[in-house]
Amino acid sequence: MDQNLAAYVLRRVLQIPPLLLGISVLTFLIFYLSPVDPVIAYLGLVTVQKMPVEDVAKVEKQLGLDQPAIIRYLAWLERILHGDWGFSYIKKRPVLDVILERFPATMLLTMTGYGLSALLAILLALACALRAGSRLDAYLNGMNYILYSTPTFLVALLAMLLFSVWLGWLPSSRMVSVAEPAAFWPNTWDRIRHLILPACILAVSHLAVFFTYIRSSLQESMREDYILTARAKGLDERRIILRHALRNSLLPFITQMGLTIPLLISGSVVVESIFAWPGIGRLAYDAALRADYMLLMGLTLFASLLVISGNLLADVAYALADPRVKLG
Amino acid sequence: MSRPLWTLAALACILMLAVLPMACAEEKTMNIALGSEPDDLNPLSNTGHADFYDLIKVFSGLLKSDEKLEMVPDLASSWEVSPDAKTYTFHLKKGIKWQDGQDFSAEDVKFTYDLLRGGKWTSVLPVSIDYADIADVSTIDPSTVKFTLKDGIVPFQERFCAAILPKHLLVSQDLSKTDFWQKPIGTGSFVFKDWKRGEELVFTANPTYYGDAPKFDVLRYVFVPEEAARISLLENGEVDAIKIDPRSMPTLENAKGIKLYSMPSANWYALNLPGKMWPFQDKNVRLAIAYAINKQQILDTIFNGQGEIAYGPLRSEDWAYNPDIAFSYDPEKAKRLLAEAGFKDTNGDGVLEKDGKDLAFELIYPSSNAERKDIAIAAKTDLEKVGIKIEPVGKSWDEISQELYRSAPIVAAFGSPFDPDDNNYQLWDTKFIGQGWWNPASYSNPKVDAILNSARTTSDKQQRKEDYQELQTILANDQPLAFIVFCNYVYAVSDKIAGIELRNAPHGQGTNGGINGEIWWNVEQWQKQ
Numbered sequence: 001m002d003q004n005l006a007a008y009v010l011r012r013v014l015q016i017p018p019l020l021l022g023i024s025v026l027t028f029l030i031f032y033l034s035p036v037d038p039v040i041a042y043l044g045l046v047t048v049q050k051m052p053v054e055d056v057a058k059v060e061k062q063l064g065l066d067q068p069a070i071i072r073y074l075a076w077l078e079r080i081l082h083g084d085w086g087f088s089y090i091k092k093r094p095v096l097d098v099i100l101e102r103f104p105a106t107m108l109l110t111m112t113g114y115g116l117s118a119l120l121a122i123l124l125a126l127a128c129a130l131r132a133g134s135r136l137d138a139y140l141n142g143m144n145y146i147l148y149s150t151p152t153f154l155v156a157l158l159a160m161l162l163f164s165v166w167l168g169w170l171p172s173s174r175m176v177s178v179a180e181p182a183a184f185w186p187n188t189w190d191r192i193r194h195l196i197l198p199a200c201i202l203a204v205s206h207l208a209v210f211f212t213y214i215r216s217s218l219q220e221s222m223r224e225d226y227i228l229t230a231r232a233k234g235l236d237e238r239r240i241i242l243r244h245a246l247r248n249s250l251l252p253f254i255t256q257m258g259l260t261i262p263l264l265i266s267g268s269v270v271v272e273s274i275f276a277w278p279g280i281g282r283l284a285y286d287a288a289l290r291a292d293y294m295l296l297m298g299l300t301l302f303a304s305l306l307v308i309s310g311n312l313l314a315d316v317a318y319a320l321a322d323p324r325v326k327l328g
Numbered sequence: 329m330s331r332p333l334w335t336l337a338a339l340a341c342i343l344m345l346a347v348l349p350m351a352c353a354e355e356k357t358m359n360i361a362l363g364s365e366p367d368d369l370n371p372l373s374n375t376g377h378a379d380f381y382d383l384i385k386v387f388s389g390l391l392k393s394d395e396k397l398e399m400v401p402d403l404a405s406s407w408e409v410s411p412d413a414k415t416y417t418f419h420l421k422k423g424i425k426w427q428d429g430q431d432f433s434a435e436d437v438k439f440t441y442d443l444l445r446g447g448k449w450t451s452v453l454p455v456s457i458d459y460a461d462i463a464d465v466s467t468i469d470p471s472t473v474k475f476t477l478k479d480g481i482v483p484f485q486e487r488f489c490a491a492i493l494p495k496h497l498l499v500s501q502d503l504s505k506t507d508f509w510q511k512p513i514g515t516g517s518f519v520f521k522d523w524k525r526g527e528e529l530v531f532t533a534n535p536t537y538y539g540d541a542p543k544f545d546v547l548r549y550v551f552v553p554e555e556a557a558r559i560s561l562l563e564n565g566e567v568d569a570i571k572i573d574p575r576s577m578p579t580l581e582n583a584k585g586i587k588l589y590s591m592p593s594a595n596w597y598a599l600n601l602p603g604k605m606w607p608f609q610d611k612n613v614r615l616a617i618a619y620a621i622n623k624q625q626i627l628d629t630i631f632n633g634q635g636e637i638a639y640g641p642l643r644s645e646d647w648a649y650n651p652d653i654a655f656s657y658d659p660e661k662a663k664r665l666l667a668e669a670g671f672k673d674t675n676g677d678g679v680l681e682k683d684g685k686d687l688a689f690e691l692i693y694p695s696s697n698a699e700r701k702d703i704a705i706a707a708k709t710d711l712e713k714v715g716i717k718i719e720p721v722g723k724s725w726d727e728i729s730q731e732l733y734r735s736a737p738i739v740a741a742f743g744s745p746f747d748p749d750d751n752n753y754q755l756w757d758t759k760f761i762g763q764g765w766w767n768p769a770s771y772s773n774p775k776v777d778a779i780l781n782s783a784r785t786t787s788d789k790q791q792r793k794e795d796y797q798e799l800q801t802i803l804a805n806d807q808p809l810a811f812i813v814f815c816n817y818v819y820a821v822s823d824k825i826a827g828i829e830l831r832n833a834p835h836g837q838g839t840n841g842g843i844n845g846e847i848w849w850n851v852e853q854w855q856k857q
Binding site: 035037052053055056058059062063087090091092093098101102105157160161164165168172173174175177178179180273274275276277278279282283289 | 368447454457504509510524527553554556559564566696724
């Protein structure tokens with residue numbers, strides 16, 4: 001079994017490089033074909049306004065924009081392999097530095113949000129399963145649709161108005177208060193307070209998807225033969241759901257969590273922008289608005305890496321958790 | 329845990345959240361919340377003439393502009409200009425040190441201006457066009473530096489505000505890759521301390537500063553894109569100053585401890601009507617559009633009345649402003665002008681035609697500028713009433729190429745509070761047609777070319793004033809762009825802050841964004857009471 005698993009993991013890991021290569025070609029093509037003028041993106045509008053035409057050509061040359069696409073792609077790929085992810089037009093710093101310094105903030109926010117979301121989804125799905133067909137079940141389902149169709153930015157703004165502006169219970173933005181860094185405990189507490197609102201919004205924004213998934217998976221499990229067997233044995237319904245049905249329906253949920261890893265970045269764009277959270281989502285938003293090719297390409301590649309490793313982890317975790325899965 | 333215990337725990341949590349002491353801004357700290365973050369701290373990347381990079385108090389120039397926008401000595405103690413305005417000699421203050429302890433000298437000045445006029449680092453110092461008029465920079469002794477210009481251009485003086493860079497740190501560096509722009513060292517009133525990307529930028533007072541010492545120790549800019557969040561930070565005392573949308577004024581008017589400032593700006597909005605596009609070659613069409621737009625209504629609704637109606641490119645604060653060019657909103661006159669131009673609604677669809685072509689066009693606005701979008705929508709309603717059909721179309725700045733900018737109607741904005749030569753020379757002179765973003769209307773008028781040239785080469789201020797007044801009269805009669813309004817920039821500031829000076833601000837990022845040319849231009853003189 002262990003040897004089997006190791007071979008499986010190795011095979012999966014070996015699949016990553018060609019996959020990444022394909023992604024890199026696509027990434028490059030998307031940005032190459034976009035209508036954006038990178039000189040303006042690099043220097044800013046006001047600056048280009050003041051430049052003579054010859055200078056613009058000079059800058060184009062400096063940036064290598066006069067080279068054919070294939071040369072630019074190969075040069076880019078070679079640098080990536082050497083750990084040089086390019087130079088961000090807008091941040092005027094190495095792309096990898098820019099991404100890595102923003103990554104921890106996003107991890108903190110999204111992991112907390114995801115954890116909360118998964119926990120809430122499981123609890124609510126359980127409540128529905130325990131009282132299937134009841135008013136509560138119908139009510140939660142209805143709420144789910146409303147939640148699913150409400151845009152995150154609206155929820156976020158309303159929550160900010162209610163909890164920060166009107167009630168003044170929670171900070172409106174940022175990771176910490178605007179002040180000199182305090183001692184460890186007050187500082188940690190300050191950070192937790194700042195995390196609550198954005199993490200809850202993020203949790204709520206993913207709740208609908210997670211809840212629907214677990215609930216239907218739970219309902220499916222409830223129709224399985226072993227549940228019938230358990231009922232026939234005369235087991236308590238609570239015990240059936242918690243011990244047998246839930247455990248089995250959580251397995252596919254692991255895969256689902258792995259698949260939603262891209263949302264780690266994309267899902268936090270809105271929340272990070274509204275709550276001034278210094279994460280990767282806000283960075284991606286800025287990079288897209290201002291057409292920072294290098295940074296966008298780096299972010300796409302970084303996100304691809306995350307997705308691939310997330311899927312790998314989820315599959316391995318699934319294999320570990322469910323002995324019935326045959327690796328092959 | 330039993331149920332009561334749970335409840336108790338939950339209550340305790342809520343209490344802790346609510347009761348935890350709010351971080352209060354300390355007295356020795358000035359905190360400002362900005363809607364956007366600078367890309368780097370290169371003081372010259374956005375610098376044109378007497379423009380400046382307010383945020384970066386790390387640097388200083390030979391001269392600086394004061395609250396009346398006049399040039400006063402900064403690193404220089406005095407300067408002389410030759411009668412033909414071709415030679416400038418600057419005497420530097422003695423004993424000035426760079427923030428790393430090295431001595432500042434005339435060599436640094438020569439190094440900086442040679443970089444600027446050399447045009448080698450255009451991606452980093454994209455201001456070379458402004459300094460190409462310098463023929464030579466020479467150091468006479470460590471505290472005297474002489475500039476020789478190719479032509480005697482009077483407003484050139486404003487270009488001596490450029491931040492001076494340390495030669496000893498930059499001379500051997502690749503300027504496009506150096507991290508100097510991320511953690512700069514200068515001669516200014518504040519020293520760079522820390523920059524947490526996406527979060528905040530922190531400076532501390534420079535203990536060896538040669539000028540008046542700042543009245544506080546720490547200057548901190550925090551980056552908060554959402555206005556509601558900025559307002560909340562101001563209300564609970566975490567920050568001392570923010571910029572707000574003029575339309576948010578009513579919500580803060582009676583707020584305790586907060587004072588609102590409405591600062592004039594030379595930034596004007598106008599519809600660019602490119603001369604090379606049918607039917608804008610016809611002056612009557614352009615005038616008709618100018619008369620048909622209800623500027624007062626736009627000023628009142630979009631800018632909450634904070635600003636001034638524009639008929640030409642200079643605001644009433646400007647010394648060369650011509651008050652006689654005003655005209656009133658007159659849709660009937662607009663209709664007459666269009667009839668004179670040969671437009672008639674022959675098929676009865678409410679849209680005028682000429683030679684079988686509808687008087688209809690798309691009006692482009694940059695979608696990231698809320699106020700420009702609103703202007704486009706207001707113009708649509710106003711122009712419909714006189715039989716012109718327009719369709720507002722939002723595009724991102726990256727889609728609005730220079731070519732599109734000069735060949736399609738667009739909601740444009742320009743404006744400089746400094747010498748009237750700044751912006752106007754580049755916007756209306758024939759030789760700037762097709763030069764980047766300048767002269768987008770492709771306006772060409774030999775009379776105007778002559779006036780602009782005469783005004784920049786004579787040092788007689790009265791003569792220059794007359795020249796610029798005549799320019800305004802011609803432009804108001806021609807409306808190469810249909811001028812609409814000058815905006816104000818509105819700020820909400822803690823009422824404990826003293827030392828705020830309002831002055832006519834340059835064209836920036838509009839009423840919502842902006843980090844440069846803002847009310848904090850003299851933040852080092854602010855004081856908390």
